[in-house]
Amino acid sequence: MQLWFSELQTPHMKISCRVKEVLHREKSPYQEIAVLDTYQFGRMLTLDDVIQTSERDEFVYHEMLVHLPLLTHRDPRRVLVIGGGDGGSVREVLKHPSVEQVVLAEIDERVVEVARCFLPTISCALHDPRVRLQIGDGIRHVQENPNTYDVILVDSTDPVGPAVGLFSADFYRSVHAALRPGGVFAAQTESPFFNQDLIKRVYQDVSAIFTAAGLYLAVVPTYPGGMWSFTIGAKDGALHGWSRERAAGLPTRYYSPELHEEAFTLPVFVKELLEKE
């Protein structure tokens, strides 16, 4: 049987993956959650028909979202992940021995449950005693917890529906306030080919609110265009004082200390996007 799942990545472009089996489908109060077993990417989590993560390529996104900010912080002990209900970011955060607590602020409890059942290689660290699951609105959580975290990571869906607020200047100001001195923030910020206005606006906002800001890239095959951007901000100090020593000990499949700084070297068209008025 030729069973295909298609995601409309933009109004004019689709990715399709051949499906062995639909392992799970449900409508939660927030979205339609599905887990597909695909031939190309192994098990795949979709939310409202948008690919979130897959067994084969999740390592790129999770390693790159997590390790650059955690290594930029001098001594990350308390970490907040907003979104990221699949648990992949939490798994990477817990590779850092200094971390004492990770709070996972996920709005949809069902995503966490589905990941626990169907995506064990991604959700495997959620049972760790250092993890505190906080089901609810990440924006409110940040507002209600000033001066609390060393690192805050936004592992969100695309900026539609409930995630829109996670791409706003007001939210970044709350994040800044929720960080302790020396705190570091990073967020997934979409595709440099297809979301240029968003990337530019977020970069400007984060630059205005944080002492230092940067944009870095990685390649995620299941995301539109492959090239994916992350925006990082440091509350005090710079982004280049990261720890090579701690980086060298991390077990990774994409991230490496060599790649760390080079991820900030942008193709000309992306560099120009950030620089132009």
Added chain:
Amino acid sequence: MQLWFSELQTPHMKISCRVKEVLHREKSPYQEIAVLDTYQFGRMLTLDDVIQTSERDEFVYHEMLVHLPLLTHRDPRRVLVIGGGDGGSVREVLKHPSVEQVVLAEIDERVVEVARCFLPTISCALHDPRVRLQIGDGIRHVQENPNTYDVILVDSTDPVGPAVGLFSADFYRSVHAALRPGGVFAAQTESPFFNQDLIKRVYQDVSAIFTAAGLYLAVVPTYPGGMWSFTIGAKDGALHGWSRERAAGLPTRYYSPELHEEAFTLPVFVKELLEKE
């Protein structure tokens, strides 16, 4: 009207682009050639239903295939492009003032004609007096022209049908012989996510035949998985002695001198692929 073109990028994955208009379709003696006007990527050239290039993202592939090897050569005067009938690589080669002649060895004359008619921004340099069009088999051309070229670029289709020979050790030996002393070779070598065996084999062959070999990456949204690889070999000497001075003067949208060396910094899984026995 919802008109979509789909490419089966692997047996289990498709990319689809919404089409405004089919501008051209023909069967040449070698393949089916089509030019589609797409909403997402502008005009797009397909050969046997495989996307070759598009107006919106061609700059990535052509700049990265051409500028790294040309800047690695000390004084490139005679350049051979095998394949590349759309003219994009020739256009980039001619940005280097030292170049006196570019030979374009394309097996299918109709690709060149179609590009001239329908893809003017890509084929625009084909009328340059320094260009010599050589319709025929690139493998034979290389065999028959020893000690002739400073730089040889393989701008081929995927390794199926007539392009298979362009990925063989015998061909790389002929390329080596066709290069003059100090010569440099580069080829597009597919996706690190989906063509690992091929990349490893080509890298081993080029390493065995050339004094220095390297693999570098760029992100092309219309190619499978986004991440794309290029293999480069130097006949004499190393790959890091490239000219920053000449690089700084090139008008580009993706390539930059900063990106030049960093394109060789590979994600861990790609590095391990090249290193393992």
